[in-house]
Amino acid sequence: MAGEGAEQPTLQYEQTLMYGRYTQDLGVYAKEEAARLRESSQRRSLSDRSRSLDLLEYKGRCAKCQICTVRCQKFLISRVGEDWIFLILLGLVMALVSWGMDYCIAICLEAHKWMYGGLDSNVLLQYLAWVTYPVVLITFSAGFTQILAPQAVGSGIPEMKTILRGVVLKEYLTFKTFVAKVIGLTCALGSGMPLGKEGPFVHVASLCAALLCKFMSLFGGIYENESRNIEMLAAACAVGVGCCFAAPIGGVLFSIEVTSTFFAVRNYWRGFFAATFSAFIFRVLAVWNRDEETITALFKTRFRLDFPFDLQELPAFAVIGIASGFGGALFVYLNRLIVQFIRTQKTINRFLMKKRLLYPVLVTLIISTLTFPPGFGQFMAGKLTQKESLVTLLDNRTWAKQGIAEEFDYIGHSQAWKHPQVNVFVTLVLFIVMKFWMSALATTLPVPCGAFMPVFVIGAAFGRLVGESMAAWFPDGINTDGTIYPIVPGGYAVVGAAALAGAVTHTVSTAVIVFELTGQISHILPVMIAVILANAVAQSLQPSLYDSIIRIKKLPYLPELGWGHHEKYNIRVEDIMVRDVRYITLNCTYRDLHNVLLSGNLKTLALVETAESMILLGSIEHAQLQSLLSQQLGRSRRLEYIREQAAAEKKRLSMVSNTGSEEDSHRVSQEVRFQISTEESSFSPTRPSPLKPLKPALKRSSVAERPTELPTSPHENSGIALKNLFCGVPDPEALEDDGDVEDDMTLREITEWEEKQLDEQVNFNNCKIDPAPFQLVERTSLHKTHTIFSLLGLDHAYVTSIGRLIGVVSLKELRKAIEGSVTVKGVKVRPPLASFRDSGTSSSESEATELHKLWDRNKNMSLPREQTPSESDEKSQ
């Protein structure tokens, strides 16, 4: 869920060629964040001072006016905290951004057309103009985003899905990313490549919301609440889609389907409110700009209302749905294949990594060459932009018959589909096939881009193809009741568009988007039938495009339970949990702590009462323990010890000699390891090897206590500062008692001292403990575990049996369990150990004896086991 902000490890973006990846690297980020926080608090106090100065100056002039102003200000500030103010602002900003981008994109496309059109005397020049323009734009877009903010690459929906689940992606919602995304997207779409804008718009809207939150937090404290901000981000996603298609309802639904697992109905209105306002402004701008007379749909259709389709046409719509399902799955597969091919081909990869912009240039070159209108483009309506294609595809005239001519004004564009030598069916088929792989290829470009719109257009073309075939087959319509109702191929196009888009994204709400986009709802049943069938087919074959990207980017996200998940009801937590839990006890020594920390890389550790009782008391973060350990062995403590020693042994002679340099160096390395492991071991997937040559600066600062052996670090406090960062509170002692006591211990002394320190019991006083980590019971079903993990955004949960810790389940195990029995095509695989459950009582008996043993200490009284496990499972909710 929300609000895990600073505590959670942040994921950092890692630049790879295809779909840059997020990886965990807390250390650097934490440092930066601390610096930033310090800086901002300084800045704020400065600005506060200057503001009060201003006020003083102002006071002199007019006291009455000032009181009034203060009151107004107070009122405004109190109002500013209201959700609806924020949502209106968000809607307004997004509408303006969206409209501005649309305007720029339109100009770019116009310019492209104009260049191409002006050079019609020379085909070579024309070709150069046709090809160079998108290449330049895409290259610029790729380069710009690469330099400014590589996080802006791609769709944004997978990342938003992850963020809304509670994971913090570093620098994903910054102003830099915003600029990169907006400009990059404008250029990418302006190039005329088959790229979409709805995914990036979700990201842009989220960026707007995040920046607005930051801005608004200057006024009121409410904007610093993390969980509220997550709610606002969810609304922003809806605004993004709603604004992109001027489809408030569809936008909200689409964003819910695409980003959420569990949706809070109480947040529903937020999305609707903001999306409606945004869509309203977006369309009003068009009216004010005299583009349109009044607010209507973006791709208005004019199908007849009284008899939109015949009942007997429904099988054709169903066919479109099923075929779209296969097509959608193929698209996702193709897209992933391309990414994986280029990633795995080492030589290509190495070459492309060096020349980062070569890949976009090549792809753009290929695509634009193939669409060159006088060339191959003439067979696939290559000169039409996406928008023009869509408008012509949704046209309510029939092309195949070419009989009825109505009073529509975009006949010009429709001409692109008619080739003198080639049948319109061939043109459509070529268009579908070519655009299919082109879109799958283009969406792998390292520019901000989505795949929704290209897929939508392809779907419309496919629907049109079916519709035209039907029209050719039944020239007078199917209805036999006297009146002739000819078949409307445009309706088929609408159905196809919704179905294919739904199949690729695994959403049903594309149906609603389609209605809002076309302004007609008359085809509701065919659209719904096709979309549901497409979803059924696609979901059983492939993950959605966004889940596919999540997998490619290895984002921490839980896969959904699939359609037919009967067997999920039979897997229990005990089948998937890790029984070897790493824990610390209340009475452990620092040495135990040290060993536990070295032995694993878990983010949190369980705190139990004693190793015998195993009663779970809470969980402690790895970093907290690291800081405990380094505090215990740290310099300030040693200095204190020296001071005490000095007082006690002032008279005694120093008997310690300075021999044994071998051991010395070993001890140094040991200490270094502690320091490094503070940062590394909890986040790097492998165990940190001692003396790993990473972060020399850090090493320096920690070894700086022996100034004779290594150069002194400029900031002696950096190690402590780092510790404080993990500890959460500044440690004033550590800062003050520096310098007045000389650190004259030899390495041998240090070794001895540390050994002694390690044998002390851990004092958990300064350590943050999570007193109620989430607990499950062995009998909890996988289905319920999945629900709870998704609902609460958990990362891991402890499995307890009557207070006793017996295992741990993390996202990893859960993911494995789900994927292990879902992705095996068709065949349902029983999960490991599941078969043991049915076959009897042996395991529960052994557990019972274990329990007896455990509880014997409680005055020889054994605790009961639940008799009907399944019931206790039901009850434990």
Place this chain on the structure above:
Amino acid sequence: MAGEGAEQPTLQYEQTLMYGRYTQDLGVYAKEEAARLRESSQRRSLSDRSRSLDLLEYKGRCAKCQICTVRCQKFLISRVGEDWIFLILLGLVMALVSWGMDYCIAICLEAHKWMYGGLDSNVLLQYLAWVTYPVVLITFSAGFTQILAPQAVGSGIPEMKTILRGVVLKEYLTFKTFVAKVIGLTCALGSGMPLGKEGPFVHVASLCAALLCKFMSLFGGIYENESRNIEMLAAACAVGVGCCFAAPIGGVLFSIEVTSTFFAVRNYWRGFFAATFSAFIFRVLAVWNRDEETITALFKTRFRLDFPFDLQELPAFAVIGIASGFGGALFVYLNRLIVQFIRTQKTINRFLMKKRLLYPVLVTLIISTLTFPPGFGQFMAGKLTQKESLVTLLDNRTWAKQGIAEEFDYIGHSQAWKHPQVNVFVTLVLFIVMKFWMSALATTLPVPCGAFMPVFVIGAAFGRLVGESMAAWFPDGINTDGTIYPIVPGGYAVVGAAALAGAVTHTVSTAVIVFELTGQISHILPVMIAVILANAVAQSLQPSLYDSIIRIKKLPYLPELGWGHHEKYNIRVEDIMVRDVRYITLNCTYRDLHNVLLSGNLKTLALVETAESMILLGSIEHAQLQSLLSQQLGRSRRLEYIREQAAAEKKRLSMVSNTGSEEDSHRVSQEVRFQISTEESSFSPTRPSPLKPLKPALKRSSVAERPTELPTSPHENSGIALKNLFCGVPDPEALEDDGDVEDDMTLREITEWEEKQLDEQVNFNNCKIDPAPFQLVERTSLHKTHTIFSLLGLDHAYVTSIGRLIGVVSLKELRKAIEGSVTVKGVKVRPPLASFRDSGTSSSESEATELHKLWDRNKNMSLPREQTPSESDEKSQ
């Protein structure tokens, strides 16, 4: 959440005049349930036997055929488990039920018209026909439901909301209720009263789903899974709404908004799938019945597409929205007022309770008298049915001008609005005002009925009123760009309908329903704006109609956090939790158990390690403990004791005399109290008084051990059987050692024996313990607590601090906290104790010392407190 089935206390329906109530009464229900289970298992084994017999007989005839059949059967059974099969069946059944009901209702209404029309010679006869018909139908409906299944009364949405939250309402989903609801609803709607069908349809669909589940569980085991069935119920709600309006998308969204707090997106497709299929079949039936040519919307409108509305009309739409918001709140208030007035007026209430059918008769009489067309009805289009009114209101001609005549065929109905003497505006106003209170009154009738449709019609009339006013004000439209686009009052009616329905139900999805109902989406922006404004106004004034009914019926439901819930982020669990938790310790005696059980009426008790450590180990149900206690003091145990005694003291003389009859009777009463409290004290709000004269049969069976004083009960085992019921497993010992040992203990002996028994330590071996009850931390915010409670469907949660139990929060406290700071109109009240939190460390210090005291036993080591409480709160998720 799901699956709490048998464990949760079932709520039983209690018949009161207005909105029958559900109350808790486990005892009787549990008995019935056990009897039913026993019976059904017997029946099943019988049917199994007969089936195998049939097979044997069949085998002789044709072996090959049989193998084939078995294979087919197996295949079918494996398929039957699939969700989509179930959903298709559900959709099909609901479509048929819905269509059948619509057909019957139409016939009823037709008959009413025919009777009224046929008697136009005599006004008195006409009046009698007009009035008697609905009175008879409503009376029949009320009587029928009252007799067959009083649970069928009312809407059904509030109850479904409660059921989906995990509460079990007794007999709410039975076949009897289904029959009562369907027939009752048909009669109620056929009477022509202003009643709706969408709420009851939700209930009917849920009933269908529940019955189908039961039916399907004959084939496969998957249908016995509780959590799956809850998912299916959620889908059924969508089917209900979708089928009622032939609006699949709106149906799904409306049902989500109205019944869920958190919605699992993975269940989304279920609703869409079933609702689409259902809507499809529903409309196809109409086509097959030759009512319509093809599948179109129910209330098809024909507004112009190219210029649906002018930008400058938007303020008028906004006004409709705001006014509808106030109107919706007023409707809810009025409805509640009527119920409460009749409930509180003792004399009226007593009178009406005696003559249960008098109230419906009176209300129907008043309403039908007022709508009598030749009487007052002529000023309010009284002769139109709801459907006809709606069709005329959505008409796209303008009435005020009465100029443009178009080729529409229902001019006949529109005539009803035009009175020769009275302006159409007056008619509309009268219609709105009269229908408003009539609908509010009619929905309090004890018949199956909803309020959506009446409200929808009123909203449409209001919108029409505004639209006609606008049309009268701007006869040539507002647009000044040359083309004349006259104002379309029908569009206003659409907006008004959506807005008022949205305001009453607090939903946004009425917008979508409106689009699907009219088949036009051109007014999307006005509708969305009006609906959102109406929701904003209504939600800040009153709860939704369904929440209002939930409150009236006192159903166990958690209210929503309101719109502006900033202060909710500041309330913590420690402010609202009950610190005086009742608990039992692992090493407690039966006497402690007895005292704890007598002192409270909680459903579950916390089990802690020791009273000093307070480490929470789990929770035990009250009933479980009761059974433990009665087992310890029960007859079978005493008989065993006697047997032992007899063996040891065979030779000794019986020294116990039979004096002290006073003490005897006291002892009997004491034992009786134990037995009764097994059943009563956990559920009755007050402590059971000793010798409460309830359940004489039970008392008898438990005192039957002294056959000389009281008549022998026919079933001596009934007390034990009851215990076993609570215990969950049959106790074979208790049944076998009956009769061979004589119970020759005197009452004094029994007293002594029981005192001895009470001092023994409790043996929890045969007791079901929930090992992981839900835990919160003191610092958990109210907002998060609410989220967790709604997400997981919790009833209570323990508050722990590092394993130590410090408090408990139940739904009651949470509800109080939410209502305490929300329902106080306008003014935000700070919750009790909230102010203490900000003002410092005193409380946390005292807690810290307490903690130190506690943890000192762990080798004198004090456990730390978290330093930044707000962060730990964020973390504890």
